[in-house]
Amino acid sequence: MQSSSELFPVSLISAELRGDLSEDVYLLKPNNSPDFSVELALTRLGRAGAESTRGVPVVLLHGSFSNRRFWYSPKGIGLGAYLARAGFDVWIAEMRGHGLSPRNDSYRDNNVAQYVRYDLPAIADFIFEQCGQAAHWLGHSLGGVILAAALGGGFLDEARARSVALFGSQISRTYWPLKVPPVEWGGRLLLRSFPYLSGRRLKRGPEDEPIGLALETLRWLRLFGRFGDAEQDWWAGLTQVRLPVLAVGAANDHQDPAWACRKLLQQCSAAATQFLLLGKENGFSSDFGHIEMLVSKEAQREVWPLVEYWLEHLELPAGFSEPGLAPA
Numbered sequence: 001m002q003s004s005s006e007l008f009p010v011s012l013i014s015a016e017l018r019g020d021l022s023e024d025v026y027l028l029k030p031n032n033s034p035d036f037s038v039e040l041a042l043t044r045l046g047r048a049g050a051e052s053t054r055g056v057p058v059v060l061l062h063g064s065f066s067n068r069r070f071w072y073s074p075k076g077i078g079l080g081a082y083l084a085r086a087g088f089d090v091w092i093a094e095m096r097g098h099g100l101s102p103r104n105d106s107y108r109d110n111n112v113a114q115y116v117r118y119d120l121p122a123i124a125d126f127i128f129e130q131c132g133q134a135a136h137w138l139g140h141s142l143g144g145v146i147l148a149a150a151l152g153g154g155f156l157d158e159a160r161a162r163s164v165a166l167f168g169s170q171i172s173r174t175y176w177p178l179k180v181p182p183v184e185w186g187g188r189l190l191l192r193s194f195p196y197l198s199g200r201r202l203k204r205g206p207e208d209e210p211i212g213l214a215l216e217t218l219r220w221l222r223l224f225g226r227f228g229d230a231e232q233d234w235w236a237g238l239t240q241v242r243l244p245v246l247a248v249g250a251a252n253d254h255q256d257p258a259w260a261c262r263k264l265l266q267q268c269s270a271a272a273t274q275f276l277l278l279g280k281e282n283g284f285s286s287d288f289g290h291i292e293m294l295v296s297k298e299a300q301r302e303v304w305p306l307v308e309y310w311l312e313h314l315e316l317p318a319g320f321s322e323p324g325l326a327p328a
Contacts, residue, residue, distance in 0.1 A: 005126055008032070013041075013100075019076050021084055022048045025100060030122035033114060034106075040119055041100035042126070043068050043092040045084040054089035056162070057131045058311060059123070063141025063168075064213075065197075065205030067099030068092040070140065070295065079138075079294055082304045088311065089131060093123050095146075098207050108195045110210040112142075113229040116150040124160035136311050137164045140294055141256060144169025148264060149227070151241045152234030158243060163314055165246040165307070168253055168290050170260035171220060171227045171235075184222045191215055238267040244314045245271045248303075251279025251287035262322075274315060275322040278303065282320070 004010040009029040016023045024044040046054050060071045060080055071080035071092050084090040096110045096119065097103040104110070127135055137156065139147040144166035150156035151164060177183045191214050199205040220227050227235040247265035249258030258277055265273050278288035285298050293299060309317055 005129055007125055007129060008122070010126065017048050020048050021076055021081060022046045022051055026126075027100070028122060028126055030118065032122055033118035035104050037105040038096055038119070039102055039104070040096065040123065041068075041094045042123060043072070043094075043100075045072065045080055045090040045092070047084060047087070050087075054131070055087040056311070057089040057091060057127055057133065057135035058083055059091045059093060059127060059135045059137045061093055061137070061139035061143030061146055062095070062098070063139075063143050063205075064209050065199030065202070065207045066140075067207055068094050069099070069206070077300075079299075079304055079307065082300070083308065083311070086308050091123075091127055091135070095119070097210065107210050109212040111212040111216040112146055112149050113216065115146050116153055116155045117229075120146065120150045121155055121160075124156060128160055134158070134160050134162045136162050138167065138307070139165070139169060140167040141169060141290065145171060148238065149234045151243070151245075151268075152227070152237035153229075153232045154237060154240075161243055163244040163246070163311070165248065165310065166261065166264065167248045168250060168256045168261065168293055169247070170256045170264050172260040172263045173257065175221055178218065178221045179223045181223060184218060188215060188218055191218070235267060238264075239269050241268045241271045243271055245273045246276065246310055246316070247273070248276045248278065248293065250289055250293040251277060251281070253288070253290040253293070255290045272314075274310075276306065276316060276320055277322060 004012050004026060008031055011027045012024060013027050014025045026042045028040045028042060062070045072078040080090050080092050094101040095115060097107045137147055147164050191211055194211050196208040196210050197214060199207050219225055226233055245265060245268045247261050249261035262275050265275055278284050278293050280287055284302055
């Protein structure tokens with residue numbers, strides 16, 4: 001089968017009409033990492049019949065234990081479907097071993113460092129090849145952390161991104177027991193006995209996560225740990241980001257609290273930044289939670305239109321941005 005790209009092998013594995021939406025699913029084989037078995041699924045959504053007049057591309061990255069269905073349900077509901085109906089060219093990426101992306105040979109060792117060094121650049125290059133323009137990038141939870149790492153490491157810049165939006169994403173929450181070396185060592189030994197963490201058994205979501213990701217998180221959280229890999233300090237690199245960045249926190253998010261989401265945004269000190277807190281004190285109908293901030297009837301009514309506004313104007317409507325974090 002002929003490749004859909006001149007960059008690397010890409011196959012169109014399905015092309016369907018889903019009601020008023022068109023859905024094309026690509027399988028990318030970048031061959032740019034030590035594990036040549038890596039294949040990445042990328043779903044493209046648009047308005048049916050309007051494929052020749054697609055709008056600005058938007059890339060959506062799911063969080064941990066999740067897949068493309070976080071953004072786009074089988075019934076055509078979700079922020080991805082909403083943005084496609086609004087005229088955006090929507091691309092939903094699935095990380096290695098998630099959703100339609102098959103498990104690679106070294107699945108156990110997958111981590112954020114590999115995602116940002118190899119997978120995101122390949123996804124960005126393919127989308128740019130197809131669209132001819134840079135995309136907006138949105139990530140939820142771990143998806144936002146991946147985007148922050150890519151920004152801090154210089155793997156995603158103005159050539160491939162118009163803006164970045166981080167929903168419920170942070171790396172500053174402290175787990176003090178992990179600062180004690182024997183506890184961290186014990187946790188590492190325990191984790192190494194598992195090939196992956198089961199999202200269903202942990203009641204965290206429909207997907208599994210490779211143990212390499214958990215071990216990497218321990219490195220970030222341990223005593224003298226840092227947000228980065230052996231080669232780069234991603235946290236320090238965030239101070240050089242120039243893209244517009246939006247961070248969204250939820251007042252009732254206990255997993256990734258709003259103060260920590262705000263701290264990640266503040267590290268992007270050279271960028272035009274805005275922070276949005278989803279809670280009653282800011283006029284919303286409820287104090288949103290970690291998932292409900294994007295997947296709920298309230299989010300559909302109150303949050304999705306704000307996301308659309310941000311993508312169109314690269315700023316929030318008057319009265320929504322937290323004081324002191326408005327664009328410079």
